[in-house]
Amino acid sequence: xxxxxxxxxxxxxxxxxxxxxxxxxxxxxxxxxxxxxxxxxxxxxxxxxxxxxxxxxxxxxxxxxxxxxxxxxxxxxxxxxxxxxxxxxxxxxxxxxxxxxxxxxxxxxxxxxxxxxxxxxxxxxxxxxxxxxxxxxxxxxxxxxxxxxxxxxxxxxxxxxxxxxxxxxxxxxxxxxxxxxxxxxxxxxxxxxxxxxxxxxxxxxxxxxxxxxxxxxxxxxxxxxxxxxxxxxxxxxxxxxxxxxxxxxxxxxxxxxxxxxxxxxxxxxxxxxxxxxxxxxxxxxxxxxxxxxxxxxxxxxxxxxxxxxxxxxxxxxxxxxxxxxxxxxxxxxxxxxxxxxxxxxxxxxxxxxxxxxxxxxxxxxxxxxxxxxxxxxxxxxxxxxxxxxxxxxxxxxxxxxxxxxxxxxxxxxxxx
Amino acid sequence: xxxxxxxxxxxxxxxxxxxxxxxxxxxxxxxxxxxxxxxxxxxxxxxxxxxxxxxxxxxxxxxxxxxxxxxxxxxxxxxxxxxxxxxxxxxxxxxxxxxxxxxxxxxxxxxxxxxxxxxxxxxxxxxxxxxxxxxxxxxxxxxxxxxxxxxxxxxxxxxxxxxxxxxxxxxxxxxxxxxxxxxxxxxxxxxxxxxxxxxxxxxxxxxxxxxxxxxxxxxxxxxxxxxxxxxxxxxxx
Numbered sequence: 001x002x003x004x005x006x007x008x009x010x011x012x013x014x015x016x017x018x019x020x021x022x023x024x025x026x027x028x029x030x031x032x033x034x035x036x037x038x039x040x041x042x043x044x045x046x047x048x049x050x051x052x053x054x055x056x057x058x059x060x061x062x063x064x065x066x067x068x069x070x071x072x073x074x075x076x077x078x079x080x081x082x083x084x085x086x087x088x089x090x091x092x093x094x095x096x097x098x099x100x101x102x103x104x105x106x107x108x109x110x111x112x113x114x115x116x117x118x119x120x121x122x123x124x125x126x127x128x129x130x131x132x133x134x135x136x137x138x139x140x141x142x143x144x145x146x147x148x149x150x151x152x153x154x155x156x157x158x159x160x161x162x163x164x165x166x167x168x169x170x171x172x173x174x175x176x177x178x179x180x181x182x183x184x185x186x187x188x189x190x191x192x193x194x195x196x197x198x199x200x201x202x203x204x205x206x207x208x209x210x211x212x213x214x215x216x217x218x219x220x221x222x223x224x225x226x227x228x229x230x231x232x233x234x235x236x237x238x239x240x241x242x243x244x245x246x247x248x249x250x251x252x253x254x255x256x257x258x259x260x261x262x263x264x265x266x267x268x269x270x271x272x273x274x275x276x277x278x279x280x281x282x283x284x285x286x287x288x289x290x291x292x293x294x295x296x297x298x299x300x301x302x303x304x305x306x307x308x309x310x311x312x313x314x315x316x317x318x319x320x321x322x323x324x325x326x327x328x329x330x331x332x333x334x335x336x337x338x339x340x341x342x343x344x345x346x347x348x349x350x351x352x353x354x355x356x357x358x359x360x361x362x363x364x365x366x367x368x369x370x371x372x373x374x375x376x377x378x379x380x381x382x383x384x385x386x387x388x389x390x391x392x393x394x395x396x397x398x399x400x401x402x403x404x405x406x407x408x409x410x411x412x413x414x415x416x
Numbered sequence: 417x418x419x420x421x422x423x424x425x426x427x428x429x430x431x432x433x434x435x436x437x438x439x440x441x442x443x444x445x446x447x448x449x450x451x452x453x454x455x456x457x458x459x460x461x462x463x464x465x466x467x468x469x470x471x472x473x474x475x476x477x478x479x480x481x482x483x484x485x486x487x488x489x490x491x492x493x494x495x496x497x498x499x500x501x502x503x504x505x506x507x508x509x510x511x512x513x514x515x516x517x518x519x520x521x522x523x524x525x526x527x528x529x530x531x532x533x534x535x536x537x538x539x540x541x542x543x544x545x546x547x548x549x550x551x552x553x554x555x556x557x558x559x560x561x562x563x564x565x566x567x568x569x570x571x572x573x574x575x576x577x578x579x580x581x582x583x584x585x586x587x588x589x590x591x592x593x594x595x596x597x598x599x600x601x602x603x604x605x606x607x608x609x610x611x612x613x614x615x616x617x618x619x620x621x622x623x624x625x626x627x628x629x630x631x632x633x634x635x636x637x638x639x640x641x642x643x644x645x646x647x648x649x650x651x652x653x
Contacts, residue, residue, distance in 0.1 A: 006537070006540040013526070017528055310522075311524070311526050314524040315526075316509065317483070317485060318512065319512050319538055319541045320509070321509050321510075408480045408486040411520055412477075412480065
């Protein structure tokens with residue numbers, strides 16, 4: 001105990017003898033850790049927000065087209081009648097022919113929380129003397145609320161109005177703006193050669209531009225009538241207990257129910273890769289600040305070793321072991337590191353909070369009016385780990401050099 | 417008494433450290449010098465021995481070897497009933513802490529510490545006493561060298577003579593068996609030289625510690641219990 005505190009005490013005094021250089025190294029670590037955490041909080045904040053938005057719109061996975069295995073037979077020898085059958089490929093039959101049976105089969109999976117049938121089509125929407133292309137989505141509202149955040153996305157009007165009106169319609173904000181629609185306005189949907197009259201029950205905003213400018217929600221019976229599809233649905237939208245496990249669940253569902261099943265990770269692969277690349281590149285860029293401060297730490301410790309050779313020699317002559325000298329220098333690195341990490345984390349938390357209050361209007365892949373940050377302890381741990389590795393490696397070499405100094409040589413060298 | 421390469425021990429006191437047939441080479445290749453040529457020495461408790469001789473004769477080299485700061489190329493060093501000539505760094509360092517005190521030409525005090533804290537550094541490593549006891553011992557030792565009232569001053573706030581007196585007190589902090597002093601007064605004026613030597617001489621005698629003093633100062637050397645003259649790596653009559 002005494003030995004540890006003595007080494008630390010000596011380390012502290014040595015450190016304070018080069019306050020300015022140490023403060024520079026400390027500042028480097030503080031800012032490196034802060035920037036690392038803040039950039040991670042922002043990039044993963046936007047990523048998480050995108051994932052949340054996208055799960056709230058399209059669910060964790062979709063079960064859609066039926067898979068049909070096609071077999072090919074090859075005659076082994078002409079005239080013998082003996083043939084080898086082999087899997088050639090799979091064919092996808094569009095849509096779900098028996099949605100109720102499929103829904104009950106999918107719902108039996110332990111990880112599945114809720115399932116909703118969706119019938120999708122194309123139509124022309126006419127209102128206020130304007131006409132636009134749209135995609136009607138037939139849903140059973142209560143079912144669909146279990147696999148989406150539609151209730152939270154309503155901007156104008158309300159779901160009760162839609163629930164109570166069989167010819168009600170929910171329209172995206174972009175489409176509503178283009179057609180100058182308001183809640184209560186009548187619209188005409190034209191599809192498959194027929195017209196159906198609906199009334200706007202609500203206007204929603206997902207933040208995903210493609211959805212907000214095309215998608216309109218109808219009750220399932222009305223959609224069947226409009227699209228002339230009395231049977232079957234386009235796909236089942238599924239919500240899971242743990243959306244991170246969607247790829248594995250999708251694979252199992254596909255194997256069991258023989259319908260193509262796609263997880264959100266596969267569906268949004270491109271965007272997820274963009275976010276990951278952003279996160280990694282910002283981490284690498286910001287780590288260079290910590291690396292530079294590590295080099296500063298290295299220089300400072302090397303200077304201390306050079307300045308303190310006599311002190312090291314006298315410590316060794318009075319019984320301090322090589323490992324004590326090594327620890328004295330490692331303690332110096334560790335002290336600056338600990339201070340840097342703690343201050344960096346505190347500063348990062350403050351900066352992250354301040355940034356989350358900064359106004360910024362983003363629409364396109366999600367909807368937000370301020371910077372989105374993701375609070376995660378993993379960012380703090382990662383920053384601390386990177387700083388620890390860099391600073392301790394930077395401290396190790398001067399410490400080793402100090403420990404290897406021969407006290408006799410140094411003292412002899414200073415004697416007259 | 418010293419005859420040839422061997423300094424014969426006086427009878428009566430217990431032997432603390434023995435060096436037998438010590439050889440040391442410095443440099444390498446054609447520039448290699450045979451600095452010590454089979455020197456033997458016996459240091460006994462309560463006796464102060466001085467080595468005198470011209471520069472480069474090997475007296476400081478011998479002191480560093482006996483003080484376990486350097487390694488012999490031949491011969492034996494016995495300290496605390498152990499042969500230390502071939503011992504590893506860990507063991508030699510441990511024995512230095514327990515049994516050896518050093519006073520060098522320069523005080524080598526740690527400027528960031530007070531006088532008392534400098535004295536506590538070897539004590540902390542030994543871990544024989546508690547924090548308070550170490551501080552009391554440090555102040556007591558500083559009182560013995562006349563610096564009790566300056567115990568809380570930083571080393572760089574003391575004069576040269578005071579710093580060297582603190583270094584003497586520090587050498588005695590762990591109650592070592594033997595104290596090695598390499599030109600301890602070489603950097604001091606006459607008055608301070610005499611004060612530091614008297615201090616070292618008195619404390620070693622009072623505490624029954626062996627002391628080996630390397631010096632160019634014939635006057636101080638003559639005041640030791642025994643004077644050994646070294647020339648070309650050997651003790652001479």
